[in-house]
Amino acid sequence: MTLSPTGRRVGQNQVMTLFDDAIALTPDGENAVTAHTHPAWGNMVGPFGGITAATALAAVQAHPDAIGEPAALTVNFAGPLTEGPWRLRVRPVRTNRSNQHWLILGEQDGQTVLTGTALLALPHRGWEAQDAVMPVVDAPEAYPVAEIERTSEWLNRYRMRFVSGGLPGPTPTGDAESICWLSQTELRPWDHAAIAAAADASFPRIFLHTGMRAATGTVSMTTYFHDDAEVLAGTPEQLLLQAAASRFSEGMFDQHARLFAPDGRLVATSHQTVYYKVREP
């Protein structure tokens, strides 16, 4: 048996995508499921962090006791995930009137590979407002789809149209901001799991800051989801992804990302801290 991963309503004519395949889960005793890395989502070393985060979130959403929809997700990449099956233990530790707190633990070959927490909350419509302002850009069609040297398989799962700050050239910019239109290569309605993955689709900011590829790896990532599933499902396929960094120090840098719907609505806010190793100049 394969669990319906994210509670998403699948229409009659809708086919499973490589994303659905990658986050598919098999029950594995109480409070546990087995996931399996998917070659379509491979990165330089192990899988793309975004798909791992999405899988962790899917495990929470697939749990029979899950109440509400994702509001916040933190995942820590504790160690390398190698190709093959891995186990996710997810446990609701507190259910309140309008939200629910979850602990997440990922294991492979007897080692902890992931820790995390998730917050589910009941959808709530009411007073709302937005302070974040979407950058002024043209429609997606105004920018060519980036021809990226696809050193990692997961890059084939997205189309990126850079407005600014694309892949680094030989000259470092000294400014690690980038803006791009992002869409999934296989059309699939947005849901929280897909947003959790897309929030990790920015290149490591140190590539842009230094103009060089460096050894990097996301260590911890937190995403806040600002919309419920119904709003997400009706969101256009093209999202504007704005990414930047704050400080590179102590062998780590923080990277933040915002995903906007084309009408300017902020869909998600995400932050991560990333390990880096550069050759001293």
Next chain:
Amino acid sequence: MTLSPTGRRVGQNQVMTLFDDAIALTPDGENAVTAHTHPAWGNMVGPFGGITAATALAAVQAHPDAIGEPAALTVNFAGPLTEGPWRLRVRPVRTNRSNQHWLILGEQDGQTVLTGTALLALPHRGWEAQDAVMPVVDAPEAYPVAEIERTSEWLNRYRMRFVSGGLPGPTPTGDAESICWLSQTELRPWDHAAIAAAADASFPRIFLHTGMRAATGTVSMTTYFHDDAEVLAGTPEQLLLQAAASRFSEGMFDQHARLFAPDGRLVATSHQTVYYKVREP
């Protein structure tokens, strides 16, 4: 016995502060300590979230197996913490060559009140850079210490000198950014626990956006620490705290904060998601 909470070197003439008192811990079996809420850090309901976050971090740092210094901390406030003792279970789940991953679970009266994860990392000097730009402001003395209606005791633990976006007046600004010089009322060198607390010292952004007090509560908070303990200890007492919000929706808003040293160095980056309830206009 009371554990030395944060591994901080205490000089001969240095006295314990109300901060040290509040994060003091007593061993309580393997992988567990008992903490106690402190009336000096009370908020409207329960303690100031920042002191709770600091206590959780102190519990990790006081653990005999702790290696390295705080790089990232996520705490989820799962339920109200009431006055009295509470128990923190902290467990290292993975120790790598240069970092260590921790799970945190807080309990009171048989209920989970807090979940979290912490990342410790070995201090590392090397290539560094900063993209975040400190706002251009005058020295702290140029701004008066805010006379805040001290409805919550924790407000007495800090001095705030607002450059912009102080406590809301009768007219909503529609822009929830604020900038203030922040210092601890009792002089005490900065360390990671104190930064974890200070990162939560901004008023809920919805007060500024709407011009009204609303019912709010931080639900989840993540802080990235950009400096090691030695650098923090030498950082001047006055930090520039810049806080803003992105979106208020689904009964939650995200709030981000940056803490800068006076020389412009970004000391910490923090994000939280906050529950709110407003009367519909």
